[in-house]
Structure formats: structure tokens, C-alpha cells
Amino acid sequence: xxxxxxxxxxxxxxxxxxxxxxxxxxxxxxxxxxxxxxxxxxxxxxxxxxxxxxxxxxxxxxxxxxxxxxxxxxxxxxxxxxxxxxxxxxxxxxxxxxxxxxxxxxxxxxxxxxxxxxxxxxxxxxxxxxxxxxxxxxxxxxxxxxxxxxxxxxxxxxxxxxxxxxxxxxxxxxxxxxxxxxxxxxxxxxxxxxxxxxxxxxxxxxxxxxxxxxxxxxxxxxxxxxxxxxxxxxxxxxxxxxxxxxxxxxxxxxxxxxxxxxxxxxxxxxxxxxxxxxxxxxxxxxxxxxxxxxxxxxxxxxxxxxxxxxxxxxxxxxxxxxxxxxxxxxxxxxxxxxxxxxxxxxxxxxxxxxxxxxxxxxxxxxxxxxxxxxxxxxxxxxxxxxxxxxxxxxxxxxxxxxxxxxxxxx
Numbered sequence: 043x044x045x046x047x048x049x050x051x052x053x054x055x056x057x058x059x060x061x062x063x064x065x066x067x068x069x070x071x072x073x074x075x076x077x078x079x080x081x082x083x084x085x086x087x088x089x090x091x092x093x094x095x096x097x098x099x100x101x102x103x104x105x106x107x108x109x110x111x112x113x114x115x116x117x118x119x120x121x122x123x124x125x126x127x128x129x130x131x132x133x134x135x136x137x138x139x140x141x142x143x144x145x146x147x148x149x150x151x152x153x154x155x156x157x158x159x160x161x162x163x164x165x166x167x168x169x170x171x172x173x174x175x176x177x178x179x180x181x182x183x184x185x186x187x188x189x190x191x192x193x194x195x196x197x198x199x200x201x202x203x204x205x206x207x208x209x210x211x212x213x214x215x216x217x218x219x220x221x222x223x224x225x226x227x228x229x230x231x232x233x234x235x236x237x238x239x240x241x242x243x244x245x246x247x248x249x250x251x252x253x254x255x256x257x258x259x260x261x262x263x264x265x266x267x268x269x270x271x272x273x274x275x276x277x278x279x280x281x282x283x284x285x286x287x288x289x290x291x292x293x294x295x296x297x298x299x300x301x302x303x304x305x306x307x308x309x310x311x312x313x314x315x316x317x318x319x320x321x322x323x324x325x326x327x328x329x330x331x332x333x334x335x336x337x338x339x340x341x342x343x344x345x346x347x348x349x350x351x352x353x354x355x356x357x358x359x360x361x362x363x364x365x366x367x368x369x370x371x372x373x374x375x376x377x378x379x380x381x382x383x384x385x386x387x388x389x390x391x392x393x394x395x396x397x398x399x400x401x402x403x404x405x406x407x408x409x410x411x412x413x414x415x416x417x418x419x420x421x422x423x424x425x426x427x428x429x430x431x432x433x434x435x436x437x438x439x440x441x442x443x444x445x446x447x448x449x450x451x452x
Contacts (some may be wrong), residue, residue: 045099045103045106045107046095046099046100046103047094047095047099048072048089048090048091048093048094048095048099049094051072051089051099051103051106051107051110052065052068052069052072054107055068055071055072055107055110055111055114056068058107058111059111059114059118061118064114067114067117068110068114070113071110071111071113071114071117072089072106072110073088074109074110074113075105075106075109075110075112075113076088076089078109079098079105079109080164080165081163081164081165082135082138082162082163082164082165083098083138083164085097086098089106098138102134102137102138104130104134105131105134105135105138108127108130108131108134109131109134109135111123111127111130111131112124112127112128112131115127147201147205147208147209148197149196149197149201150174150191150192150193150195150196150197150201151196153174153191153201153205153208153209153212154167154170154171154174156205156209157170157173157174157209157212157213157216158170160209160213161213161216161220163220166216169219170212173212173213173215173216173219174191174208174212175190176212176215177208177211177212177214177215178190178191178208178211180211180233181200181207181208181211182266182267183265183266183267184237184264184265184266185200185240185242185264185266186242186260186261186266187199187242188200191208199242200240204236204240206232206236207233207236207237207240210229210230210232210233210236211233213225213229214226214229214230214233216229217229241264247261249392249396249399249400250388250392250393250396251387251388251392252276252382252383252384252386252387252388252392253387255276255382255392255396255399255400255403256269256272256273256276258400259272259275259276259400259403259404259407260272262400262404263404263407263408263411265411268407271410272403272407274406275403275404275406275407275410276382276399276403277381278402278403278406279398279399279402279403279405279406280379280381280382280402282402282405282406282424283379283391283398283399283402283428284312284378284379286428286432287379287391287398287428287431287432288313288376288432288435289431289432289434289435290435290438291390291435292312292376292377292378292379293315293374293375293376293377294308294310294374294375294376294377295372295373295374295375296308296372296373296375297320297370297371297372297373298370298371298373299368299369299370299371300319300349300361300365300368300369300370300371301365301367301368301369302364302365303360303361303362303364303365304355304357304358304359304360304361305358305359305361305371306357306358307357307358307359307373308373308375308377310377310378311373311375311376311377311378312375312376312377312378313375313376314329314354314373314374314375314376315374315375315376316373316374317329317352317359317371317372317373317374318371318372319348319349319369319370319371320370320371320372321369321370325348325350327349327350327351327352327361328350328351328352329351329352329353330351330352330353330362331353332353334353335351335353335360335362338351338362339362342362342363344363345362345363345364346363346364346365346366347363347364347365347366348363348365348366348369349361349362349363349364349365349369350362350363379391391431395427395430395431397423397427398424398427398428398431401420401423401424401427402424402427404416404420404424405417405420405421405424407420408420
């Protein structure tokens with residue numbers, strides 16, 4: 043039986059149903075089928091006595107036939123046939139792909155058409171812009187200089203050069219909205235794969251200044267939504283560097299008069315190299331633990347005199363015996379690496395070993411972002427950078443015939 047026009051379609055439906063008394067109902071079955079099709083396709087005209095054909099009936103007549111039979115079954119209380127017609131209709135629709143207008147990714151309108159086309163949904167015109175906007179949130183986090191698409195801003199550098207990023211980002215938002223949870227992983231994986239291939243260096247990336255370092259960290263993370271937090275990553279990296287690095291650039295000295303049991307440490311102190319009395323000859327003070335210092339005090343007959351021992355106390359140094367006068371001291375110590383900030387744009391680490399700064403910052407950034415796998419990668423690179431710094435310092439001390447001049451010692 044032919045299915046080339048509206049009249050023949052109605053006759054075929056009656057024949058399949060083996061019913062000659064449904065002349066008034068069959069057009070309704072066809073209309074209900076077209077209601078489904080309208081959700082998927084825009085560019086077809088409904089069938090009627092004055093519009094006998096359209097491209098779907100011409101090329102895919104089984105879609106109309108099985109769709110109408112699916113609508114007829116519950117009407118005729120033939121529930122056992124619903125599954126049969128539903129399967130045949132789904133198979134027929136699965137082969138149907140309509141042509142969508144200018145879905146060519148040239149601009150915002152083309153992108154909206156393409157998203158609807160890939161979803162095979164023509165009834166989401168009001169929702170697609172929201173899906174694109176949600177997809178843009180991913181792009182804003184990952185790339186610098188992305189301007190939001192709109193009717194007045196019809197393109198940007200991502201849509202122009204990498205339209206697949208926009209498409210897959212939008213489709214990954216559409217899947218849960220449409221209840222297509224099985225497709226969510228497909229779109230997310232396609233987006234992730236393409237995102238790995240797209241890099242746009244952040245403007246101002248440099249490893250010679252504090253501002254450039256922060257820009258580089260954002261670029262390496264491919265995150266441009268955490269600028270305010272990056273300063274904390276740098277601060278944490280500096281804390282790690284102060285713990286892990288010992289270099290002659292960090293050596294300094296401080297002279298002070300000692301006339302009491304306690305002596306305040308310099309504010310930039312992190313570790314003592316040597317502490318000694320000066321004046322009439324140099325006498326090194328011996329370091330003791332807190333317990334040993336307590337034992338010395340308890341066992342001594344005279345607790346005052348020329349200091350011979352010291353320990354690290356909460357506010358500085360404790361000496362023993364307690365000075366019986368005023369003594370001149372010299373402290374040789376490792377000082378903190380000068381912290382970077384808006385006023386202090388660089389220091390010796392950033393100048394000579396910028397990799398230590400960026401990898402140290404990225405370790406803390408990855409931990410903050412919950413990216414434990416990358417944190418391990420950055421930690422390995424940071425450790426290697428620190429090792430190079432420490433080895434460089436050691437090589438200065440071990441050089442044959444080399445006279446070492448400690449910074450700050452004159």
C-alpha cells in the first residue's frame with residue numbers, strides 16, 4: 043500500500059488496524075504523532091486535506107505510520123500492541139535527521155541551532171541559551187579573555203577557533219536537564235578531550251615578577267576564576283621554601299647586647315647557624331635542648347656568669363648562665379626568603395630559581411582544587427627544584443681553593 047500522501051497514509055493506518063470505523067479518529071492519531079515530531083524538528087508542515095505531503099512523509103513514511111499506530115493502540119485498548127509500535131516507531135525515528143537552518147557555528151545563532159540539532163529537539167529554543175550560558179561557566183574558569191555570547195556579542199575567540207568546545211560544553215549541560223543521564227558521560231568526555239588540546243596563554247605571563255608569577259600560575263592551572271586565591275598559594279610556597287631551602291643567599295648575621303636570660307631573635311630568623319660571644323675573643327655558645335638547659339640550671343651552684351649555653355625559646359634565645367653583665371653577641375643565621383608582594387616584585391629565588399616558586403605554588407593550588415593526581419606531579423617537580431637550589435649552595439662550599447664570603451658578614 044502506497045504512503046505518498048495524507049489520504050494514502052490514513053488508508054494505511056486503517057488497514058493496519060483492520061478498522062473501517064475510525065475515519066474521524068485517524069487524523070487525531072496523525073496529529074498526536076506530529077506533536078512528537080515538532081519537539082524534534084522545526085522544518086516540516088503538518089499534514090492536512092490542504093497539505094497532502096511533507097519531507098518526512100516523503101522520505102520516512104514509516105515514522106508517520108508507526109507513530110499513528112502507537113497513538114491508536116491505547117485509544118483502542120490494545121495495550122498489548124503498544125510496545126510493538128513503540129519499538130518500530132523508535133527505530134524509524136532513529137534514522138530520521140532533519141536539516142536545521144544555519145547551524146554552522148559561525149555565530150551565536152548558529153550555535154543555538156546546532157545545539158538543538160545535536161539534541162534532536164526543536165522545542166528547546168527558550169532553554170538552549172541557558173544551556174550555552176552554563177557551558178560558558180566551564181570556559182570562563184578555564185580560559186582567559188572569554189566574552190559571553192549574546193545577541194549583541196555573537197562570537198568570541200573560542201567559538202571562532204574551537205566551536206566544538208562550546209557545543210560539547212552545552213550538550214553536557216543539556217543531558218541532565220533532559221534526563222539523558224546515559225549521554226552525560228559521552229558529552230563530558232568529548233568536552234574534556236578537546237579542552238586538553240586548547241591553550242590560550244594568559245596575558246602578562248612571566249616568571250620575573252610577582253605579577254607575572256601569579257599570571258603564570260593561573261595559566262598553568264588553566265583557571266582564571268581564582269586570582270584572589272593565587273596570592274595564598276604563593277605565600278604557602280614561600281613557607282615551604284623557607285622550610286626546605288638552605289642557601290648562602292639566606293645567610294645573615296645580627297649583633298646584639300646580651301644582659302639578661304633571654305635575647306629576642308631577629309624577625310626574619312628561621313634557623314641558627316652559629317651563636318657566639320664577641321668582644322675579647324670569640325666564644326661559641328653550645329646549643330642545648332630545653333630539658334638539658336633545665337638540668338644545667340638545677341644542678342648549678344651559681345646560675346649567673348658568662349653565658350656558655352643557649353636554647354631556642356618561644357620568644358628568642360635563653361642562655362645559661364644568666365649574664366652577670368653585658369656581653370656582645372653575634373648570631374649567624376638563615377633568614378627568611380624575602381616575601382613577594384605588590385611592593386617587593388622579585389627576590390633571589392624568583393630571579394634564579396623561578397621553577398621552585400611556580401611548582402611550589404601549584405602543589406598547594408592542586409590540593410586546594412582537589413586535584414590530588416596533579417598535586418603529586420607538582421610535588422615531584424618542586425622537590426627536584428629545591429634539590430637543585432640546595433646542591434648549588436653546597437657546590438659553592440666544596441669548590442677547591444674557593445673563598446666563601448657569607449652575605450651580611452662583611
